[in-house]
Amino acid sequence: MSLQNIRVVLVNTSHGGNIGGAARAMKNMGLSRLVLVDPLDFPSSNAVARASGATDVLDAAQVVSTLEEALVGCNQVFGTSARDRRIPWPLLDPRETGSVCVDQVQGGGEVALVFGREYAGLTNEELQRCHYHVHIPSDPEFSSLNLAAAVQVLAYEVRMAWLSANKLPSKQEKLETTSMLDAQPVTADELEHYYGHLEQTLIDIGFLDPQKPRHLMPRLRRLYGRSGVSRLEMNILRGILTETQKAVRGEPHKRRSD
Amino acid sequence: MSLQNIRVVLVNTSHGGNIGGAARAMKNMGLSRLVLVDPLDFPSSNAVARASGATDVLDAAQVVSTLEEALVGCNQVFGTSARDRRIPWPLLDPRETGSVCVDQVQGGGEVALVFGREYAGLTNEELQRCHYHVHIPSDPEFSSLNLAAAVQVLAYEVRMAWLSANKLPSKQEKLETTSMLDAQPVTADELEHYYGHLEQTLIDIGFLDPQKPRHLMPRLRRLYGRSGVSRLEMNILRGILTETQKAVRGEPHKRRSD
Numbered sequence: 001m002s003l004q005n006i007r008v009v010l011v012n013t014s015h016g017g018n019i020g021g022a023a024r025a026m027k028n029m030g031l032s033r034l035v036l037v038d039p040l041d042f043p044s045s046n047a048v049a050r051a052s053g054a055t056d057v058l059d060a061a062q063v064v065s066t067l068e069e070a071l072v073g074c075n076q077v078f079g080t081s082a083r084d085r086r087i088p089w090p091l092l093d094p095r096e097t098g099s100v101c102v103d104q105v106q107g108g109g110e111v112a113l114v115f116g117r118e119y120a121g122l123t124n125e126e127l128q129r130c131h132y133h134v135h136i137p138s139d140p141e142f143s144s145l146n147l148a149a150a151v152q153v154l155a156y157e158v159r160m161a162w163l164s165a166n167k168l169p170s171k172q173e174k175l176e177t178t179s180m181l182d183a184q185p186v187t188a189d190e191l192e193h194y195y196g197h198l199e200q201t202l203i204d205i206g207f208l209d210p211q212k213p214r215h216l217m218p219r220l221r222r223l224y225g226r227s228g229v230s231r232l233e234m235n236i237l238r239g240i241l242t243e244t245q246k247a248v249r250g251e252p253h254k255r256r257s258d
Numbered sequence: 259m260s261l262q263n264i265r266v267v268l269v270n271t272s273h274g275g276n277i278g279g280a281a282r283a284m285k286n287m288g289l290s291r292l293v294l295v296d297p298l299d300f301p302s303s304n305a306v307a308r309a310s311g312a313t314d315v316l317d318a319a320q321v322v323s324t325l326e327e328a329l330v331g332c333n334q335v336f337g338t339s340a341r342d343r344r345i346p347w348p349l350l351d352p353r354e355t356g357s358v359c360v361d362q363v364q365g366g367g368e369v370a371l372v373f374g375r376e377y378a379g380l381t382n383e384e385l386q387r388c389h390y391h392v393h394i395p396s397d398p399e400f401s402s403l404n405l406a407a408a409v410q411v412l413a414y415e416v417r418m419a420w421l422s423a424n425k426l427p428s429k430q431e432k433l434e435t436t437s438m439l440d441a442q443p444v445t446a447d448e449l450e451h452y453y454g455h456l457e458q459t460l461i462d463i464g465f466l467d468p469q470k471p472r473h474l475m476p477r478l479r480r481l482y483g484r485s486g487v488s489r490l491e492m493n494i495l496r497g498i499l500t501e502t503q504k505a506v507r508g509e510p511h512k513r514r515s516d
Contacts, residue, residue: 021404021407024403024404024407025403025404025407027397027400028396028397028400028401028402028403028407029396029397030396030397050404052404053400054400093418094414095418136414137417137418137421138286138287138288138417139285139286139287139288139417142285142286142311142312143286144286145282145283145286145410146279146282146283146308146310146406148404148407149279149282149283149286149406149407149410152403152407152410152411153410153411153414156352156394156411156414159395159396159397160351160353160395163395202498204505205498205501205502205504205505206501206504206505207497207498207501207502216494219490219491219494220491220494222491223485223487223491224485226485226486227481227482227484227485228484229481232477233477233478233480233481236474236477236478239465240460240463240465243463243464243465244463244465244502244505244506246463246464247462247463247464247502247505247506248502248505248506250508
């Protein structure tokens with residue numbers, strides 16, 4: 001198991017200093033993989049100053065322009081969020097996040113911890129790309145943590161879970177059982193392709209009105225996002241969509257032979 | 259019980275920015291009592307900038323010249339420390355610290371969390387004034403946390419312990435959010451009806467051959483069975499099947515209106 005499989009994704013960060021502080025917090029906790037989505041101030045001398053020796057993390061940071069690119073290859077995505085959202089989503093506290101995250105990585109998966117803008121957080125659309133939302137249990141009267149401080153709390157909980165997992169061999173055995181090839185979850189980008197296919201199929205059968213989509217796709221995203229769909233299951237789900245589209249067009253059946 | 263009985267003591271801090279960052283981290287976690295022992299840069303505009311709204315904590319900060327003064331009235335003192343000291347001392351991790359600290363405060367005691375200088379930490383003499391040493395389990399290769407980040411980790415663990423001691427208000431709220439009718443899982447018999455409907459639909463679209471079913475249904479059962487499908491999600495899934503069957507039969511669309 002490697003903490004290399006855990007990436008920290010900072011979306012649209014305004015202040016280079018916060019990127020540096022996040023890099024330092026990561027390195028302190030043994031994390032090294034930083035992805036910056038459209039940062040407003042990077043590279044930055046403030047980032048280097050606040051990184052205070054974690055410049056290797058900054059130098060190796062990957063800069064991309066969309067969250068989608070940042071999540072390529074991820075099996076599980078955790079997005080930090082304020083508590084109240086209109087559509088309830090699987091919500092974890094930092095401790096649970098550390099534990100779920102390390103379980104996933106021990107099974108060979110890749111995970112992303114996603115942090116939003118300093119003032120506005122993540123958009124609803126970005127949050128819907130996350131399989132879990134994470135809320136740091138701050139005082140409701142003064143709830144917004146500094147970005148680097150939020151990275152520190154989650155990185156700390158990941159490290160606590162990792163240290164604990166590396167002391168408990170029985171837990172590792174248990175995880176090996178569930179990490180058989182069948183149970184390997186698909187990546188975030190594969191899930192996105194599925195959602196695109198699903199949406200088109202729902203339009204084709206007349207269930208989804210693109211003019212009035214309501215909350216249909218977010219709700220389906222939430223369902224499949226939390227299910228940890230395996231590669232084999234994804235093949236089945238995609239197969240069902242393809243056959244549904246053919247059947248609606250009146251094309252001849254092709255029986256499945258797995 | 260009041261978190262007012264927990265004071266954060268910063269000894270001989272060099273940078274005002276770190277004092278401000280510590281104040282913000284404290285206030286985020288519901289702590290308010292800050293004591294500064296001989297600070298080198300306070301009051302400070304950098305402190306105000308990094309406090310980002312926690313100026314009330316800065317304004318109320320008590321400035322003293324010795325650690326002894328800072329600890330007056332304390333029943334228990336926790337000092338942050340690197341791991342290896344020549345004199346073995348009761349050593350806690352941040353989680354244990356949160357728990358011991360909250361136990362003490364619940365019994366009416368007063369406690370202090372003491373943080374040393376940015377570069378040199380606490381002296382051996384200062385550490386010997388502490389009843390417990392606290393070590394944040396950082397990567398030994400890069401172990402020194404930013405001061406405000408260290409305050410954030412301990413304040414977070416105090417808050418987690420405090421929420422837990424107060425019958426988990428945050429967790430209860432969380433459960434309320436996710437146990438709304440939306441998140442209420444369906445019953446086993448409703449799931450069985452769904453599987454029956456799903457199987458028939460897969461036959462209708464030609465994806466499932468009833469003569470050669472292979473492992474298709476068991477695999478789909480495993481997927482949906484572990485997902486904790488809610489009543490609302492079940493309505494969506496059943497709706498999709500019904501519309502698929504109609505579309506395959508060439509019946510007119512009925513748009514969904516939820």
